[in-house]
Amino acid sequence: MSTVAKRVVIDGKGVHYTPLNQQIRKAVKDGAEEIVISNVLGQRFIGDGLRGNATIHVYGVPGGDLAIFMSGPTIIVHGNAEHAPGNTMDAGKVVIHGNAGDAVAHSMRGGKVFVRGDIGYRGGIHMKQYEAQCPILVVGGSAQTFLGEYMAGGLLIVLGLNGPVRARDIGSGIHGGEIVIRGDVDAACLATGARKVPLADEDRRRIAPVIREFAGDFGLDPEPLVNAEYTRIIPASARPFVGKYTWE
Amino acid sequence: MTIGSLPPRYRISIDPVRCMECERCIENCSYGVFRRDGDRILVNSRNCTACHRCIACCPRDAISLEEHPCDYRSHPLWTREAREAIYNQARTGKIILAGMGNALDYPVIFDRLVLDACQVTNPSLDPLREPIELRTHIGKKPTRLDLRRREGGDVELQTPLTPNLQVETPIMVGHMSYGAISLNAQVAMARAVTKAGTFMGTGEGGLHSALYPYQDHMIVQVASGRFGVNIDYLERGAAIEIKVGQGAKPGIGGHLPGEKVCADISRTRMIPPGSDAISPAPHHDIYSIEDLAQLVRALKEATEWKKPVFVKIAAVHNAAAIAAGIARSPADAVVIDGFRGGTGAAPRVFRDHVGIPIEAAVASVDKKLREQGIRNEISVIASGGIRGSADVAKAIALGADAVYIGTAALVAMGCRVCGNCYRGLCPWGIATQRPDLVQRLNPDAASEQVANLIHAWTLELAELLGAAGINSIESLRGNRDRLRGYMLDESLMQVLDVRQVGA
Amino acid sequence: MDRKRRTMDGSGIRQALSMMNERGSGEGAGYVAYGIYPDYRDCYALHVFFDNIRENKKVVDATLEQWGTIEHDEAIPTYDQPNLRAVHTPWRYFFKPDPSLALPGSATPEDEIVSALVMRVNAARCGALIVSSGKNLGVFKAGGWPEDVADFYRIEDYEGYTWLAHNRYPTNTPGWWGGAHPFNLLGWSVVHNGEITSYGTNRRYIESFGYTCTMFTDTEVVAYLIDLLMRRHGLDVDLAVRALAPPFWEEIDRMPEAEQEWNRALRLTYASAMMNGPFAIVAADADTMVGFTDRSKLRPMVVGECADRLYISSEEAAIRAMEPRVESITMPAAGEPVIGRVAP
Numbered sequence A: 001m002s003t004v005a006k007r008v009v010i011d012g013k014g015v016h017y018t019p020l021n022q023q024i025r026k027a028v029k030d031g032a033e034e035i036v037i038s039n040v041l042g043q044r045f046i047g048d049g050l051r052g053n054a055t056i057h058v059y060g061v062p063g064g065d066l067a068i069f070m071s072g073p074t075i076i077v078h079g080n081a082e083h084a085p086g087n088t089m090d091a092g093k094v095v096i097h098g099n100a101g102d103a104v105a106h107s108m109r110g111g112k113v114f115v116r117g118d119i120g121y122r123g124g125i126h127m128k129q130y131e132a133q134c135p136i137l138v139v140g141g142s143a144q145t146f147l148g149e150y151m152a153g154g155l156l157i158v159l160g161l162n163g164p165v166r167a168r169d170i171g172s173g174i175h176g177g178e179i180v181i182r183g184d185v186d187a188a189c190l191a192t193g194a195r196k197v198p199l200a201d202e203d204r205r206r207i208a209p210v211i212r213e214f215a216g217d218f219g220l221d222p223e224p225l226v227n228a229e230y231t232r233i234i235p236a237s238a239r240p241f242v243g244k245y246t247w248e
Numbered sequence B: 001m002t003i004g005s006l007p008p009r010y011r012i013s014i015d016p017v018r019c020m021e022c023e024r025c026i027e028n029c030s031y032g033v034f035r036r037d038g039d040r041i042l043v044n045s046r047n048c049t050a051c052h053r054c055i056a057c058c059p060r061d062a063i064s065l066e067e068h069p070c071d072y073r074s075h076p077l078w079t080r081e082a083r084e085a086i087y088n089q090a091r092t093g094k095i096i097l098a099g100m101g102n103a104l105d106y107p108v109i110f111d112r113l114v115l116d117a118c119q120v121t122n123p124s125l126d127p128l129r130e131p132i133e134l135r136t137h138i139g140k141k142p143t144r145l146d147l148r149r150r151e152g153g154d155v156e157l158q159t160p161l162t163p164n165l166q167v168e169t170p171i172m173v174g175h176m177s178y179g180a181i182s183l184n185a186q187v188a189m190a191r192a193v194t195k196a197g198t199f200m201g202t203g204e205g206g207l208h209s210a211l212y213p214y215q216d217h218m219i220v221q222v223a224s225g226r227f228g229v230n231i232d233y234l235e236r237g238a239a240i241e242i243k244v245g246q247g248a249k250p251g252i253g254g255h256l257p258g259e260k261v262c263a264d265i266s267r268t269r270m271i272p273p274g275s276d277a278i279s280p281a282p283h284h285d286i287y288s289i290e291d292l293a294q295l296v297r298a299l300k301e302a303t304e305w306k307k308p309v310f311v312k313i314a315a316v317h318n319a320a321a322i323a324a325g326i327a328r329s330p331a332d333a334v335v336i337d338g339f340r341g342g343t344g345a346a347p348r349v350f351r352d353h354v355g356i357p358i359e360a361a362v363a364s365v366d367k368k369l370r371e372q373g374i375r376n377e378i379s380v381i382a383s384g385g386i387r388g389s390a391d392v393a394k395a396i397a398l399g400a401d402a403v404y405i406g407t408a409a410l411v412a413m414g415c416r417v418c419g420n421c422y423r424g425l426c427p428w429g430i431a432t433q434r435p436d437l438v439q440r441l442n443p444d445a446a447s448e449q450v451a452n453l454i455h456a457w458t459l460e461l462a463e464l465l466g467a468a469g470i471n472s473i474e475s476l477r478g479n480r481d482r483l484r485g486y487m488l489d490e491s492l493m494q495v496l497d498v499r500q501v502g503a
Numbered sequence C: 001m002d003r004k005r006r007t008m009d010g011s012g013i014r015q016a017l018s019m020m021n022e023r024g025s026g027e028g029a030g031y032v033a034y035g036i037y038p039d040y041r042d043c044y045a046l047h048v049f050f051d052n053i054r055e056n057k058k059v060v061d062a063t064l065e066q067w068g069t070i071e072h073d074e075a076i077p078t079y080d081q082p083n084l085r086a087v088h089t090p091w092r093y094f095f096k097p098d099p100s101l102a103l104p105g106s107a108t109p110e111d112e113i114v115s116a117l118v119m120r121v122n123a124a125r126c127g128a129l130i131v132s133s134g135k136n137l138g139v140f141k142a143g144g145w146p147e148d149v150a151d152f153y154r155i156e157d158y159e160g161y162t163w164l165a166h167n168r169y170p171t172n173t174p175g176w177w178g179g180a181h182p183f184n185l186l187g188w189s190v191v192h193n194g195e196i197t198s199y200g201t202n203r204r205y206i207e208s209f210g211y212t213c214t215m216f217t218d219t220e221v222v223a224y225l226i227d228l229l230m231r232r233h234g235l236d237v238d239l240a241v242r243a244l245a246p247p248f249w250e251e252i253d254r255m256p257e258a259e260q261e262w263n264r265a266l267r268l269t270y271a272s273a274m275m276n277g278p279f280a281i282v283a284a285d286a287d288t289m290v291g292f293t294d295r296s297k298l299r300p301m302v303v304g305e306c307a308d309r310l311y312i313s314s315e316e317a318a319i320r321a322m323e324p325r326v327e328s329i330t331m332p333a334a335g336e337p338v339i340g341r342v343a344p
């Protein structure tokens, strides 16, 4: 590639993730703004540690740890994703037009992960925020148990568009950030350390742009979602383990 | 009164004849033991932690310290510790946290192993005159090489080598995070390892910008909390270490209490100031050995396969099998942290009762890897309770490639192993973030002390090797024939694969 | 060694070895000769020490027959010596393994079978010890002074083009015939002067490749290391010696880049194969003889040349005893191999 290609197409068929990532890195380095990867099937670590602000379209089913350690780019998955997309991601955006597996957005520190469908267990586990960095995970469908476990910051929204949210033990060990779930959440589904509060108007104002962006990405009508009933779940304390220990 | 007050642990007394009332003790004791009353210095021994700061500062040697000035009725089973733990828990109903390493009186295997020296049948070597090589490479090595001869006889290497860390002495400094210890302490050790041509770990607290100048000698850690971990951090390190477990508290996570998360620590760890920094027990993206391999690959992929990746595990019963599993991943080294490993704070019950000694763990790991023909797939780093060059030599003879030291490096900076690190008041400026205490630790002087320690041990190692007629450290590695067990039982000697003295 | 494969009988080396009796203690000596069994050149010649011929031989017979064909076997002729107590009965088999019985995929199936048999028989301690296992060669050793051992086997009756010999001063296993040098596995035989301080490391390393150390003495690992490096890993003799006695890091650091790269790789890969301690070693196979010392040159080694003949010895006197007209005498540098090759 001698000329600067703004749009680069990569055939991912049968390509191992290392050469695939090498091609992506090279395209980004050469100034590509849009990268299209077709025939992806099971390749892990797509966009691992990648910097820049390119937009990467992934067609097929990428393997686990999509966008792990990523810092900047946008990855749009036209299909399902496996476990832990957005793992320890720093900045950028992941948009998944299907479902995703367990531990979505694990330890995510910044950027956004939008999943149109359902996610598995331990979604948003140990997300954390810092100064201007605030990670956001929005799930269109349902989430499974241990949602927001150990959460230390950031915003996690579950819209439940495909029926009721199945998660139990929500927010176990949560000590920062907030979980917002459309509709009511049975108090029995909350884990110790998590507390249910109503969504105040200022909270709604805060999350509205996120919901609009999500709706925009997936072609949904934003307003009914913005105006729906929500339950907000926050930490009972920023120090969940204080009180468990005594000194020798 | 049901339990009442317990006897003080230490008694401080000041010899009034010697004391010149300079008040240095008052200034230096961060636990508030001393105060002035008219022309006398009064003491409240109950606050004392035996950190020895006052003793080190007193210009007239006027202060003396006595441990356990008041005894309980002696009893072999109902020790003071056992009784006091019960009083504590009866009062609080809580888990007891404690500092530093395992405090139970288990026999030290290192002290029951003796090294060999040459007499007659082969000559000992004099390190002054003859080269004794201590350089060690940490990382995967091929099992065999494909070397081709070109026409004309030049040799061509066909086997690609993965990156290795070149360590000039097999003594590295293990992971102690910024947060657990002060920045001055980290900077001092970083300078020392840079000078000595070896490496140190960042711990799981991120990499402070003050350490960037030494980053080529730093191993950045990725723990379950992922504090301070981003692509920039990963790229800065000379190597990356995944911390799965720690010898002082196998199987559980840890947390840095919110009160220690000051602005600077919050920036380095990338969490809000004042919030608990919680490291969950497992990595929540590792629930099996294949997941571990996946995280190893993710880290390698992120850094374009240029960095060695280590995995640190606590020495537990089946450490050997776990290490064999790790060796089958792209990981380059496994760090085995024995049950004597130090810590800022750990539940006492874990610190004292969970895990196995490093000597047995290293021996069984090395043996298992050799049995499976995969010893070259991974380097073994022993840590947890290495006190001197003899321990280093013994660990290597039992099969380690190198060791991590922790407590020893702190002691080189003044630490008195008082075991109160968790209180954040370390009068030596090590395990504290209080600015006035931190500034007591002069990084220039402290770095020289740590460098001296590594240098001295390195000299001793060279002497030990020379005396054993060995001029290169790789010929000591796993060379258990040069060890003998003294007063060890038969089955333990089998595990260690050493013979007994006289045999 | 004679580079043109012209043979010498064993009387010369017997005399050379006896020149160095000061170095021995009369508790072990031995010889290996190449080219002595031309009639059975395609068979593996197995030299075996039986403790008790009636009891132990049938076990070995049965094992060999299971894995191939015994073309011929017989007692090795021996002649009683007043100073040598014959505690074993030396025997020789000429054996052809059945290559179809080896694990598939092996490049040298017959060698695999024979080396596995040697390991198995020797580890089983069934009153039989296989002391040499190569083609067209044989090891003759026993507990005793060199002359007595030579006369016990009457080695002047054998004609070989390469001879190695050794006089032992044992500290570990005095008198044990198995502990005498040379040590042999398949084509390679080794004699060694010194003590290997890295033995524990080397043994554990070599055992992880399926070798079993059974002779209670350090030299054994050298034979196996050479087999591993050369036969199984395909290194040439120069590189194999370099792996066993590599240059110091200081020297490697000073090498030009390409050379540095492969030297570094060699040291890293074969770190546990590296031999430490004082040693002078001479090893030979059908085509090669190589002598090398430890990296610090703690044991002596002298090389003599005379027309097609190459001599390597601990002492010049031994060379001159065997070849009074020797043309050149040199002392090679530490770790630097002296290699002789016979014409194809």
Ligand code: SF4
Binding pocket: B012, B028, B029, B030, B031, B032, B033, B034, B047, B048, B049, B050, B051, B052, B053, B054, B055, B065, B427
């Ligand atoms: S705590 Fe330390 S400084 Fe204070 S009295 Fe005790 S030993 Fe001295």
Ligand code: SF4
Binding pocket: B051, B100, B410, B414, B415, B416, B417, B418, B419, B420, B421, B422, B425, B426, B427, B428, B430, B431
């Ligand atoms: S580092 Fe810990 S053990 Fe050492 S002196 Fe400071 S508080 Fe005490």
